[in-house]
Amino acid sequence: MTDLRHATAECTVGEYLAARLEQLGTRHIFGLPGDFNLALIDEMLRAGAVEWVGSTNELNAAYAADGYARIRRGLGVVLTTFGVGELSAVNGVAGSYAESVPVLHVVGMPSRSVDGQLLHHTLADGDFTRFATVAEQVTARVVVLGGERAAEDIDSALEQAVSESRPVYLGVPSDVAVSRVPSRRLARRLRTGVSDADQLASFRSRFRSLLDDAGAEVAVLAGAGVHRGGAEAAMRRIAARSGVSVALQSTAKTLIRPGTRGLLGVYAGAHTDRPETRTRIDEAPLLVLAGVAMTDFLTGFFTHGFSENDAIELGMQGVRVGSVVFDGVTMSDALDVIDAELTARETVEGEGDVESGASGGSGESFSCSSPAGRDRERHATASSESAVPRTDAEGDAPLDHAALWPRLEGWIRPRTTVIAEAGTAFYGAVGMDLPDGCEFLGQPIWSSIGYTIPALLGSLEAAPGREHVLIIGDGSAQLTVQELGTILHRGHAPTIFLLDNDGYTVERLIRSPRAVYQDVHHWDWAALPSALGAPGTRTASVRTIAELERALADADGTAATFIHVVLPRMDAPELLTRIAAGVR
Structure with missing residues (x-):
């Protein structure tokens, strides 16, 4: 060029x-x-x-x-x-x-x-x-x-x-x-991601004072903005510091490696799975909100127990501490400041303590007895089991969400980009523990159904060397599925799980489950790739646990694969059931 x-x-x-x-x-x-x-x-x-x-x-x-x-x-x-x-x-x-x-x-x-x-x-x-x-x-x-x-x-x-x-x-x-x-x-180089030096220095001074006042405990709630700001490395370092607890919004669930010392898990207000996670965030003496979105779905319908006004809030181009705003401070630089101050605190507290200093590094251990090691073992075992077709009564049982998600979790390989559509797909996928190096992409704020098939195209073009898995419902897919033709014609090889629950299950859970507007037309989903001009795509239609496990064994990431998953009309992931009740 x-x-x-x-x-x-x-x-x-x-x-x-x-x-x-x-x-x-x-x-x-x-x-x-x-x-x-x-x-x-x-x-x-x-x-x-x-x-x-x-x-x-x-x-x-x-x-x-x-x-x-x-x-x-x-x-x-x-x-x-x-x-x-x-x-x-x-x-x-x-x-x-x-x-x-x-x-x-x-x-x-x-x-x-x-x-x-x-x-x-x-x-x-x-x-x-x-x-x-x-x-x-x-x-x-x-x-x-x-x-x-x-x-x-x-x-x-x-x-x-x-x-x-x-x-x-x-x-x-x-x-x-x-x-x-x-x-x-x-x-002339474009100026992007450059902080105002004076404002950054003022924030550093203010954070140092707050850190001295807060004592030993600091908590961070991290959202997708950390990813957008290119600040993942700083956040991972912060999570490994002593005296720091980090929880994640669902949109940032792959931000920090499982087994990192300070990682608490996903926070969603009253819908938080672990009581300790909710307590550490809601009652933190010093709370940092890093790139979070305080929307209904991400806060458990506003059941969070902390006050945003009392927290340090990091945005893309500014930091707010109480009523004071530090304009022109980037997310990445703000987190680097926090990391540096936490490091300085560790150094002061650990002086003369050889054992304390030795444990300060990443906070991760990769022996099989560590949480990270156990996580990898669990995924390896689950993946092996999911590849073996079952012949017992359980294997012949119809699929439901309770059976589907643990098997998908065990099958997903490291360094996979997992994309989940708004609805049953997103709230099932958000509960999975993903292996090392995975990325999770969804749209929980805007929640425009049909988003993920075209977003999959964009993701594949952005990172063609990664394995991609898309999980989407039948109603959502009917809006934008024609873009699957573009994906397949450009030679990409994603694995797509089409969850066929006979209509708009999310809406059925909220109101009028038998209303005519909740229905969608039945399509021959397994024939779709061929109709779009890609007859070489691997396809399967699964209704039982055994059929799903056979399909997972064949989906090795080397060829485009389309798996039609038939589920009960009113069945849903447990988290979605709780959220729908909140909407009602």
Whole structure:
């Protein structure tokens, strides 16, 4: 590919945007072509800096960009055409905003020369600003490029999207896409993830004082924002410090390795499994909220026992301590400060104590007798057992959620990306203990059904070397399943579990279980991959424990596999049953 910084004095706006995306590590663009974005797409693809991934519709493209951004820990890009295309993507972009995912929504707009004319893809009123006004509600910023400052405006939009971890809208008129800007600006590094030095120093001083006042016990509740901020390493170090307890929201359940000394497990208010976890968080003398979202599903319907106002709250671009806000402090730098101060406390407390100093490292031991070692042993044993078909009465029994999830847990291999759809899939998967190196992807805040199949496409493009497992319900899949064709045609090999419980079980648990609107049409799910043009996909339809175990034994991660899992209509994971009761 061409290095535009040195090859020519100028490049087109489309080429400039593509080069900037490559510098940020974003190599794929998801979207659909339309007459107003064709020139832009041509210019962006000219230098080979980015690859086009065509989706089946704009909503799916937005979901895919979201999944890509989450797994890449960077920027995702969805590219649509003006009006009809961009409005189809709004739901996906809104989900990215709700869940703090950095997505750039690029919109190819009509040429400035026809501004005000009654064009197709408009409301025939001459107003070309209406759709950008819609975007203002679900993005951190709306930028429509003109001619002279196009490069500067692109840089500013990208910096904001990455730094704030929020979607940004970038409108590019077709004539601007081919206009020229200086290439030398590409040598200037984008400023992302840089803290204000004075504010960071002030936060350090304040935290040190709070740490002295709190005494021995510090608790941290960590959410998905830690992942978004690229601060996983600091959080893992903090969890291993003496006198520190760390609980996780369900969206961050794979953030810290099982067996780490300070790890308490998942916290969800009254729905927290372990009483000790809830007590340590609710009654902590010093509580740090790191990248958490205090929403209904993640707090056990607001049954958390701590006050947010009394906690230290770490956001993507600021820290709040009581009524004092330290602006411009990144999540990563804030956690590094906390880790450094905890380390200093350990050093002071451990001086002259050789044994204490020796135990301070990672807090992990990998002998078979350690929690981490037992966890690996348990997964290995369960995986072995799940691969042996049963012939006894239990094996012939119909599948239900109680039988399904322990077997999936035992079958999932290390370093797998597990993606779970909102509903029965998510609340079953969130209860699984995943092996080392796994990632867990879901959308519990926005909870837009159908999200995960396109998100799987994005995740596969972001991390093609990882094994991917998707778990999704039949009702959700019917919204976006056409994107499975894109996944299979691009040569990916995920394992997909389609949970067929004959309709919208989540809604049935909340109200009117026999209402006609809770039903979905019956599909021949096992025939679907072939219908989408991928007849070589491994397929299975399972109704019993023995059939599931045979299918799991065949699903070795080397080929695309689609497993249709038939479950009782009103059966659900135990956690979901409790939550549905709370909704009622």
